[in-house]
Amino acid sequence: MTITPKPGDPVWADLYTADLDRSIAFYGELFGWTADRGGPEFGGYTTFSKDGSAVAGAMSRQEDAGDPYPDRWTVYLSSTDAAATTAKASEAGGQVFLPPMAVADIGTMAVLADVGGVGVGVWQADTFGGFQARGTVADGTWSGHAGVPSWFELMTRAYEPSLTFYRDVFGWDDTFTVADSDEFRYTTLHATSPMLGGVMDANGHLPEGVPGAWTVYFGAEDVDTTAARAAELGGAIVFEPMDTPYGRLAGLTDATGAHFSIGGNKR
Structure with missing residues (x-):
């Protein structure tokens, strides 16, 4: 798209x-x-x-x-x-x-x-605008070809200061607060579809000593099969495929240890 x-x-x-x-x-x-x-x-x-x-x-x-x-x-x-x-x-x-x-x-x-x-x-x-293909995520439904970038997520231990930073620096004036509790805080980039990504409060979610990061989610036709294939190719499964309100997701590393995630429709 x-x-x-x-x-x-x-x-x-x-x-x-x-x-x-x-x-x-x-x-x-x-x-x-x-x-x-x-x-x-x-x-x-x-x-x-x-x-x-x-x-x-x-x-x-x-x-x-x-x-x-x-x-x-x-x-x-x-x-x-x-x-x-x-x-x-x-x-x-x-x-x-x-x-x-x-x-x-x-x-x-x-x-x-x-x-x-x-x-x-x-x-x-200038002459190159960036992605020439990408997927979309709306109401937990992933659309677009497998293997294309579809969602971008910032996990940060500085949640509120980071939201202020991106609003001031990059002009994020159209965000939507999905959840705001001690258990789960999440704000999306853009308040209407297609929402392109989000910011998650990583406190209580990332292991001690693991820094925050921006993560790319690539679309997958079958999340479980893609995760297993990544492991066969020398990567690793960081978190196992799971159904969430936002689709079926899995966290992976590639053959040299770089982290990325995949997402697709629920089974």
Whole structure:
């Protein structure tokens, strides 16, 4: 499905991986993705496609970068002015990891840490707008092809400060509070369908010492089968498939340990 993004919407996601070849093989087998490796001018950046439409990217870890964090997916939010967005982020208590950088003529990127310390990307589109295919989630029903990005979720221990941060920095002025209790706090990005993602209070849900993160949910025709296949391919099941009011969900890691999730319709 094609969705015209608004400022602050998730528009891209890419994988930072220690073994690009292994990651290409893993996602190719799991989701049927094809990989187009960029030339030297793009640092070998790889674009994943599903049925001819770009759905994600990947880049190799830099051995001399001194990055202590594990392999991971990064979610990029749309901005009409990446420089202004990074300035707002600094003013709002965030941190700029990568200042705005032009990527040929396709757009400008930046990477931040939000007020809760969670990494998030910024994408100012030029010739490349981001996802060329994506699924939707409405009332627990997942629509769209398997293997396409369908939901984006921030789990944070700084729930209220993070909501304020994203409203101030990315213009999230159209959110909806799904639940607000000590057991479960959740706010969606956009108050009407298609809702693109949400923010969850991670206190009491994440194990001690596990940091908050943005997570990409890819659609799955059969969540249980896809989860089992991921494990066969060298990944792991972090939380077993379960039915929820929001569909059937499972948490996984890929063959090099990067976390992602899958979702689909209930059994």
